[in-house]
Amino acid sequence: MATAKELRxxxxxxxxxxxTELRETLFQDQLKRRTGSLDNPADRTLHRRDLARVLMVLGEKKKAAKA
Known part of the structure; x- marks a missing residue:
């Protein structure tokens, strides 16, 4: 898990x-959850939060490049 400061x-x-990697990981987590083989459901939450953090920083960079 990386912080927003590290991602910037x-x-x-x-x-x-x-x-892209986090989206693939979330997809794999979803498949594991549906088949009942997901070991730690909290990991899915962490991956979702990491993806949101990455997308937030990516949006900031695109907005800064536009201005």
Whole structure:
């Protein structure tokens, strides 16, 4: 789990790559949850929050580049 401060140091490409990885992880978590093989449901919540954090920082970077 990375903080917003750490994420702001990454480039937009790195953030986009990390968002894609987190989306894939969430998809895998969803499949595991439906099949009953998800070990720790709290991990799914952490992945969702990480994705939101990454998307927030990515939006900030795009907005700053536009201005």
């Amino acid at each position: 140091e990454l480039s937009a490409d790195d953030l986009q790559r990390r968002a």
